[in-house]
Ligand SMILES: Nc1ncnc2c1ncn2[C@@H]1O[C@H](COP(=O)(O)OP(=O)(O)OP(=O)(O)O)[C@@H](O)[C@H]1O
């Protein structure tokens with residue numbers, strides 16, 4: 001399947017002494033990330049593992065510009081993203097692809113319009129609808145563009161969400177437990193798809209997961225406990 005080329009090539013990610021705490025209801029801060037220093041090469045596929053509450057989602061959120069760390073620096077490609085103003089941060093986030101555990105498709109839009117949604121309000125230098133259709137075909141759902149998400153299985157909905165994550169030609173894709181709501185067979189299919197699209201498009205890929213089978217298919221696996229980076233295996 002040939003997809004319109006000229007995607008961003010993969011972006012390297014560099015975190016230096018990054019920390020993030022959240023205030024809880026009782027006012028006691030919870031340390032979600034504690035002094036994380038990490039270099040991810042362009043195009044690398046990194047599994048982020050660790051128990052519930054260890055900081056996996058927080059790590060993806062600070063790298064994706066959805067949340068700001070309290071301390072430290074995060075560089076993605078040429079950009080230092082912690083110091084960006086709101087407009088620049090919004091522009092940065094548009095260069096990142098996100099895939100979530102619960103798919104987060106818009107229920108009132110067709111699958112094709114869901115894939116188009118991230119680029120719909122913006123001027124881009126490619127054919128938006130053409131690319132959305134190519135991506136739906138690449139995830140095996142060319143015939144389902146006019147269906148509503150509720151008419152698709154969980155695995156199919158996640159495949160639509162992956163197509164949506166790629167519509168912006170992201171240099172980095174952040175997937176937060178993308179197989180967490182799927183059975184083993186559909187989870188494996190979604191992982192196959194992510195790896196195949198990564199090979200075709202060359203984006204850097206960080207995947208939070210509890211699944212050791214999924215981690216073993218990545219280039220590298222980092223392990224968090226209580227916000228600490230405790231293991232890093234290539
Ligand atoms: N918005 C928030 N407000 C308060 N505390 C938060 C918030 N988001 C995360 N936390 C806390 O930060 C810590 C790390 O949370 P995070 O969601 O990153 O963990 P996780 O590794 O993704 O867990 P899971 O495997 O359950 O998804 C947890 O103690 C969590 O309760």
Ligand SMILES: [Mg+2]
Nearest residue numbers: 056057058176
């Ligand atoms: Mg999480």
